[in-house]
Amino acid sequence: MQEQLHTLITLQELDNTINSSLRERKVLSEERAGLATEQERVKALVDELQKQIDSLEEQRAELSNALTRESANILRAENRLPEIKTQKEYVAVLKEIDTAKRITKEKQDQVKAKDEAIAALAEDKTEKDEAFAALSAKVAQRNAEIAAQLDSFDQEMAEKNEHRTKLLKKLPAAVRKRYQMLLDRRAGLAVVAARDGACLGCNMQLPPQLFNSLFLLQAIESCPHCNRLIYVNQDN
Numbered sequence: 013m014q015e016q017l018h019t020l021i022t023l024q025e026l027d028n029t030i031n032s033s034l035r036e037r038k039v040l041s042e043e044r045a046g047l048a049t050e051q052e053r054v055k056a057l058v059d060e061l062q063k064q065i066d067s068l069e070e071q072r073a074e075l076s077n078a079l080t081r082e083s084a085n086i087l088r089a090e091n092r093l094p095e096i097k098t099q100k101e102y103v104a105v106l107k108e109i110d111t112a113k114r115i116t117k118e119k120q121d122q123v124k125a126k127d128e129a130i131a132a133l134a135e136d137k138t139e140k141d142e143a144f145a146a147l148s149a150k151v152a153q154r155n156a157e158i159a160a161q162l163d164s165f166d167q168e169m170a171e172k173n174e175h176r177t178k179l180l181k182k183l184p185a186a187v188r189k190r191y192q193m194l195l196d197r198r199a200g201l202a203v204v205a206a207r208d209g210a211c212l213g214c215n216m217q218l219p220p221q222l223f224n225s226l227f228l229l230q231a232i233e234s235c236p237h238c239n240r241l242i243y244v245n246q247d248n
């Protein structure tokens with residue numbers, strides 16, 4: 013009986029470290045997911061800026077083409093001037109040239125505005141590019157640390173599980189089943205100590221007779237309140 017109890021206590025201690033490893037593992041996995049999300053967020057900002065720049069560059073190219081067309085119009089009209097015979101036609105061509113020049117001026121102003129907008133966005137993008145590069149470096153470094161930690165967790169976990177299987181095999185099937193059931197139903201805590209007459213699993217007072225019987229180690233007792241398997245540390 014003493015050996016069974018000892019096995020159960022060792023098993024519970026092992027399961028406690030397994031559960032705490034699993035919790036740490038979860039925290040690390042969540043941290044890794046958080047870093048990936050943050051990286052995607054900054055990348056989306058960079059991509060969005062590039063999209064805006066591309067769109068402005070496209071508009072600028074259209075304006076530039078229009079300017080080339082207007083320059084050709086002006087040149088063509090000016091070349092016609094010496095050959096013009098009538099005053100009416102002359103006025104019409106001059107008006108054409110005026111219009112083309114007015115349009116040219118407008119387009120030039122628009123090109124200037126686009127250039128300014130592009131420059132502002134490019135500056136913003138340079139900053140975001142740098143932020144993204146710095147973040148990526150940080151994420152890569154942290155991910156490497158996390159990967160190493162997860163690897164070592166997995167290695168420890170494999171060893172712990174192997175140990176766990178051995179311990180479980182040492183228990184009679186009924187005790188093993190009870191332990192597993194209590195683990196599931198009592199948030200991973202199946203075996204607990206009793207101290208000063210109370211169960212440390214649920215903190216309820218135990219019947220004095222039950223508490224005293226724990227010192228005799230004649231049977232594996234359970235707490236009447238939470239059903240957990242209870243024991244006393246003989247040293248206390």
Ligand SMILES: [Zn+2]
Pocket residue numbers: 211212213214215216235236237238239240
């Ligand atoms: Zn209890």
